[in-house]
Structure formats: C-alpha cells, structure tokens
Amino acid sequence: xxxxxxxxxxxxxxxxxxxxxxxxxxxxxxxxxxxxxxxxxxxxxxxxxxxxxxxxxxxxxxxxxxxxxxxxxxxxxxxxx
Amino acid sequence: xxxxxxxxxxxxxxxxxxxxxxxxxxxxxxxxxxxxxxxxxxxxxxxxxxxxxxxxxxxxxxxxxxxxxxxxxxxxxxxxxxxxxxxxxxxxxxxxxxxxxxxxxxxxxxxxxxxxxxxxxxxxxxxxxxxxxxxxxxxxxxxxxxxxxxxxxxxxxxxxxxxxxxxxxxxxxxxxxxxxxxxxxxxxxxxxxxxxxxxxxxxxxxxxxxxxxxxxxxxxxxxxxxxxxxxxxxxxxxxxxxxxxxxxxxxxxxxxxxxxxxxxxxxxxxxxxxxxxxxxxxxxxxxxxxxxxxxxxxxxxxxxxxxxxxxxxxxxxxxxxxxxxxxxxxxxxxxxxxxxxxxxxxxxxxxxxxxxxxxxxxxxxxxxxxxxxxxxxxxxxxxxxxxxxxxxxxxxxxxxxxxxxxxxxxxxxxxxxxxxxxxxxxxxxxxxxxxxxxxxxxxxxxxxxxxxxxxxxxxxxxxxxxxxxxxxxxxxxxxxxxxxxxxxxxxxxxxxxxxxxxxxxxxxxxxxxxxxxxxxxxxxxxxxxxxxxxxxxxxxxxxxxxxxxxxxxxxxxxxxxxxxxxxxxxxxxxxxxxxxxxxxxxxxxxxxxxxxxxxxxxxxxxxxxxxxxxxxxxxxxxxxxxxxxxxxxxxxxxxxxxxxxxxxxxxxxxxxxxxxxxxxxxxxxxxxxxxxxxxxxxxxxxxxxxxxxxxxxxxxxxxxxxxxxxxxxxxxxxxxxxxxxxxxxxxxxxxxxxxxxxxxxxxxxxxx
Numbered sequence: 048x049x050x051x052x053x054x055x056x057x058x059x060x061x062x063x064x065x066x067x068x069x070x071x072x073x074x075x076x077x078x079x080x081x082x083x084x085x086x087x088x089x090x091x092x093x094x095x096x097x098x099x100x101x102x103x104x105x106x107x108x109x110x111x112x113x114x115x116x117x118x119x120x121x122x123x124x125x126x127x128x
Numbered sequence: 129x130x131x132x133x134x135x136x137x138x139x140x141x142x143x144x145x146x147x148x149x150x151x152x153x154x155x156x157x158x159x160x161x162x163x164x165x166x167x168x169x170x171x172x173x174x175x176x177x178x179x180x181x182x183x184x185x186x187x188x189x190x191x192x193x194x195x196x197x198x199x200x201x202x203x204x205x206x207x208x209x210x211x212x213x214x215x216x217x218x219x220x221x222x223x224x225x226x227x228x229x230x231x232x233x234x235x236x237x238x239x240x241x242x243x244x245x246x247x248x249x250x251x252x253x254x255x256x257x258x259x260x261x262x263x264x265x266x267x268x269x270x271x272x273x274x275x276x277x278x279x280x281x282x283x284x285x286x287x288x289x290x291x292x293x294x295x296x297x298x299x300x301x302x303x304x305x306x307x308x309x310x311x312x313x314x315x316x317x318x319x320x321x322x323x324x325x326x327x328x329x330x331x332x333x334x335x336x337x338x339x340x341x342x343x344x345x346x347x348x349x350x351x352x353x354x355x356x357x358x359x360x361x362x363x364x365x366x367x368x369x370x371x372x373x374x375x376x377x378x379x380x381x382x383x384x385x386x387x388x389x390x391x392x393x394x395x396x397x398x399x400x401x402x403x404x405x406x407x408x409x410x411x412x413x414x415x416x417x418x419x420x421x422x423x424x425x426x427x428x429x430x431x432x433x434x435x436x437x438x439x440x441x442x443x444x445x446x447x448x449x450x451x452x453x454x455x456x457x458x459x460x461x462x463x464x465x466x467x468x469x470x471x472x473x474x475x476x477x478x479x480x481x482x483x484x485x486x487x488x489x490x491x492x493x494x495x496x497x498x499x500x501x502x503x504x505x506x507x508x509x510x511x512x513x514x515x516x517x518x519x520x521x522x523x524x525x526x527x528x529x530x531x532x533x534x535x536x537x538x539x540x541x542x543x544x545x546x547x548x549x550x551x552x553x554x555x556x557x558x559x560x561x562x563x564x565x566x567x568x569x570x571x572x573x574x575x576x577x578x579x580x581x582x583x584x585x586x587x588x589x590x591x592x593x594x595x596x597x598x599x600x601x602x603x604x605x606x607x608x609x610x611x612x613x614x615x616x617x618x619x620x621x622x623x624x625x626x627x628x629x630x631x632x633x634x635x636x637x638x639x640x641x642x643x644x645x646x647x648x649x650x651x652x653x654x655x656x657x658x659x660x661x662x663x664x665x666x667x668x669x670x671x672x673x674x675x676x677x678x679x680x681x682x683x684x685x686x687x688x689x690x691x692x693x694x695x696x697x698x699x700x701x702x703x704x705x706x707x708x709x710x711x712x713x714x715x716x717x718x719x720x721x722x723x724x725x726x727x728x729x730x731x732x733x734x735x736x737x738x739x740x741x742x743x744x745x746x747x748x749x750x751x752x753x754x755x756x757x758x759x760x761x762x763x764x765x766x767x768x769x770x771x772x773x774x775x776x777x778x779x780x781x782x783x784x785x786x787x788x789x790x791x792x793x794x795x796x797x798x799x800x801x802x803x804x805x806x807x808x809x810x811x812x813x814x815x816x817x818x819x820x821x822x823x824x825x826x827x828x829x830x831x832x833x834x835x836x837x838x839x840x841x842x843x844x845x846x847x848x849x850x851x852x853x854x855x856x857x858x859x860x861x862x863x864x865x866x867x868x869x870x871x872x873x874x875x876x877x878x879x880x
Binding site: 094 | 220392729
C-alpha cells in the first residue's frame, strides 16, 4: 500500500486529505485508483497532474513504475517558460 | 511499442560534447536571411487587424460592423459571434477563446473585441475605425491587494469563494506547501525577521512581436506559419477552438526572436485562422509593440509577506511565506509555482508557503522564464540577508549552513537526489569577485535561485543520406542554440563530424507530437530522443555491415563512425565507415534511418547563485551594475557557449526586472507605457560583461547527465541586486523595480 502525499490545491479533490493510501504499482494504476475513489479527481487529472516518485517529477509517463516503499507526491501539472 | 532505452546517466567519455561548435542558424540570422513570424507571404494574402478595448472593464452592449463590412477592400469582419464555444465544458480552453476575443465583457485594456481582414493595411485600419462598439464601463481593479478586498470589482462572477459558494471572488486558488510545525519552529528562534515586499509587472520583452500567416481552404485544410515556442501545442489548441481536425492543420514554426514563455500561449493565431476560414484567403497578422504590451501575457505583479526564524548559531528554525500573484483576467497557476519554489534552496524542518492566484483587470499572465520563482526569491533571499546580519554571519555562510542537499525534504514535498545548491554557494564563496574591493556609494549582494526543469513528449527523426551526411529533424523549437546541441549529440553517437549533420525543426506534419519548448526542456528532451534515434540508426548501420560481410550481427561493433568486425575469425575484414555503408544502402535494404519517440521525464532540478556589485548615484538614485557573476549547476554542458549565453541572458533580464521594468497603470485602468521608450529593458550599454561559471553536476536521469539550463538564472537577480543596492544606500529595498525615484524615496523616508 503506497502512501501518496497530496500537494496544494489538489487536496480539495480528495476531501482535504494531506495523504491517502493507494494500491498501485504504476502511475496509471494510481490515476485509475484516484478516479475510482475520488470522482472529483477526474477533472483535475484532465487539467493535468504530475507525480513525484522519489524526488523525480513525472508529468506524462503513466507507465512509470512506483516502487513499494517510494516517496510519492501528487501535484498539479507544472509549467515553465 | 518502441524499444525502451535506459535513460540512466552513464558517465561516458565524449569526443564532441563539451566543445563550442557554431550554431547552424547563425549565418542566416546575421545576414538577414532567417525567416521570422512576419517574413512569410502568400499569393492574395489579406492583412488582419484587431480592434481592442480602450476600457479596463466594460460590458459590450453592441458591436455594429455594418459600415466596416461595406468598405471596399474589406473581406471579413469578425466578432465573438464567429467563434462559437466548441470547448465542450473545458473551462481552460474557454478562457483561451475568451481571451482571444472578448464575448460579453472586455476584461482589460487591450482585450480584443473585433477583427478585420482587408486587402491592405490602410483599408484594414480604416475598417477598424468604422466598427462601432457600444460599451458600458464597469468598475475595475488592477492591484493584487485591492483585488482581494471585500467589495472589489469582480473579474469573473462565476468564480466562487472556496468557503462560500454564494459569493464571487477574485481569489482563484490558495496553494499551500510545506511541512513541520512553523509555530513551534518560530518559538525556538532567537531571532525573527519579518518583512513585506512588492514586485511590479514585467514583460518578457522579446524583440520579435507575435506574427503569423494563416491559410484555411474551403476543404477545411489549414496551414499556419507562426512564431511560437510550441507549434504542436498551437496546432492542438487552435484546432480545438475552431473545430478543426488536428491532422488537417499544419503548423510551421518560424525562427523565433525571443519567447521566454510568452510564446507558449496563443493570442492572435485562432483569430487569423478564423478570418482565413471566413474569406478562404491567406491572412497575415503582425502585432504592434503596443499590442504586445497590452494584449499578450506579461508576468505577474506580486505582494508578499515573508517570515524567517533562526537560532544564534545561524540555523533556521522556521520559515513562512504568503505570496499574492495577480494572474491578470484569467486563472493561472502562478501563485502555486511561487509557493513551491520560495524555499526550495533550503533544508528546513518547519516551513510553509502559501501562494494566492488573484484575478485583476490586466492582460492574462503568461509564463516568463522560471515563472513565479524570481518574485518569491526576491522576498525570501532578501530576508535571508537580513537574518544573516542578525546572526552575525556572511550571507554566503548563512546560506551554506542552511542549504538543501541530497536527502533534504524539499519545501514543496519530494526528497532531493544529488543537487548543486551547496556547490554553487561554495563556488561563490571562493570566487575572486567576492574579494574585490568596493568604493564609495557601491554595494555588493548575492542570492540563490531554484527551478524545477521539465521534460515531456518528444519525437525526432534521423535520416542518413547516401553520401553519409545526416538530416536530423526535431520537434522542439530552437530558442537558444538547441540545433547546435542536437547536431553535436547526433555526431557524438554516430561518430561523424558535426559539420555532416543538418538539423531542422520539423513542422507538425513531419513528426509526432512534441510538447512546447518550455520548462528548460529542449536540450534535455530532444537530446534524449536524438541519442536514442541515433542508436537506432547505428543498429541499422551494423545490420547493413553484417549483410555486406555476410557475418552475424553480433559480430559487428560500432566505433568512431565505423562498423568493426569483431573477433579473430573476421580479421580479414576491413572496417566499413558510415559513408561507405550509406553509399551502398540502396543495394542493402534502402534508406537508413533512426527514429525515437519518448516521454522524457526525470529532468533534474537546477540551482544558481549570483554575485552583483552596483554603484548608486546618491543625487539621482540611478543604479549602475559594476560587476555580475553567475554560478549555475547546469548538468552536462553540451555546448558551453550556449549554456553561458542562457545564464547571461537570464541575468540580463533579471537586471532589467530589478532596476527598470514596470507596467504602469493609470487610475482609469489603462496601461500608460506600452512601448520600449517608456518601458525600458536593459541594452548592452547598461550591462557589464556577465561572468559565468558552469558547474556540471550530472542529472542521474539522462544518459549524458543533462539538466535544464535556460530558466534558473533569472531567479536570483532581483534579490542579489536588491541586496547590493541596499548595501550601497544603507536602506533595505523591498519594492522592484528599484528605479531612481523609488530609491530616492526610500532613502529620503529613512532619513525622516
């Protein structure tokens, strides 16, 4: 069971929780879990989210595997100039 | 599915990487042959112009276009009625549509309200004058703090307060990041520093205005030539807004005369395409400088409160920031980014940063080089200096004591891998600049900065010609010398001279989707895809050699641009060069190519530390930059010339932001200085030679160790210069730009 930290404005989509327990081995499984358990996440995922796994930020690669003991942060998709 | 390559850093020996090859676009640019956004023409093209709101906030009661439509030479007049809402509930896309053409209300001075296409410029200008818009002026707000007050004019009534859905608000989002217990942390502190800061709105100041040539035929096929940082993104957005099929809109990126984030968004392009669709003729649009200032996307102005607590021995016990970003008339993520970056340089047990995104009646804010980070750093780094003074440490030593390192939990959440903030600070501490003597009215400042860097979707093609020269086609727009870097990477992998590689930025029909060149991703992402495309081509080259020699593939190696027969049993065979294999290719299986598509994630974060010396004229308040040094962790520098260029350019923009640049709005909510005479960016004579020191701390997630480079060094200058000016005049400066009147005012107030 992963503990996923939820950052900033995304917390409103998970009932205000700072962290949630998730059964997922990849980013895709994490997204599917979030949509199934927190319907408000659907629109936030459509707008774009990013996942930090052990300090590396992934914006698009949903096939990325998540190690069991990984530090995972869910954050809004970031933009640069 | 394409073969997955290992993206891990390998510490390989380089032969081409690290040299200072010349950029392939240089000759075209210095001889005037390079074609920018306004340099395309088409037979029968029309001139497109936009009518813009003269009001900061107004209801559009009626638009009468009848007289304009009857003017000879006018081929089309367009209003929001010609741009139906096809966004299917996607609020983000609807905001883009409404920004491109106002619907029932004009939301800022310069907001587009109508457009014309005519046979020439004079006719188009005359037509604009014949369009009669009936406005009802509404109350407006342009200041971020005023916009947050109860009773402030509301920019978008549909946006409701988080705690009261019956109440409209300008506060779009409050994003909180941090960890620990800041209250307990402040109680442990021996010293507290608490200060408020403001930064004014600035523009990216790219020299080339937005320009495009749009062609849409009766069959629904379209073409767009445009100056942009992301032609694939422009294609998707324009197709979505106009109900076109993505594959039927071909977008070609011109050479780009600066973007810095401002050309990651569409402004005139959907309007040009809509005018062309209405007339079935090509439509060319070029913004004036006045339009660029009033109606594209500058960065946010901010207002912030920073608090830091520390013990006598210089250890920070707690830090908080509340930073209010004005997003212009449409919601953005700028407050969130500011909150994430504010304390990213430091190892803090108790930290909280809150970023507020606030709407005002100003143009929609766009990304500007490390968006939001410079303002947050201005406040935080200024307080770091104030605290260093309180605890009796030098600014560098105080930062070194609190610097983040591998294993630090970043203030925005994740734990850092190998990072370079400590190394940049050590380099600053040991730099001769820090020991140079200062004279009267002179001051020195230093500051740190952080930026994330991003990767993203990327696709490249590499084709080997029969003479052994190579075409490399990339899909990321070259904003700072990336074609040279990509050519060098291909040369390194193939083992051939750099001069044998021709790099082109392909149009949207040539490649799969490429994300926009933003987030310092160009060299990181396309570099990764180029490595893998070249390795695919080498596999094919080896296969052709194996076929030629009639030996197994595993008996063929690749070294220095040649296929090598491996093993004693093949020592009768001579190596085959890439040129020889390419020449024979028509008879060994046809064209030889390599291709790669990749989602290049894992871009490494980057840090910079800057040193600045200034002299302030006590009579005029004018500031001269005497000396400036940039130290940045850049990962592997593919071409040091262009890495240094990015570091110098970012510092130069930061100097302008710190000292001169400012959007000035009148009480009527109109922009008063939409031109380079009154909005002053630094020119060469304002700047010293900006010294650079590249630190190459490899990114573990890239085969060559590449990190992003382009943005990080715009983050420290505001704070570094503020500290230098403050040290020169003896008064802490808390408001940028530190223009002469603002410096004199601060000095005079301190005397009274």
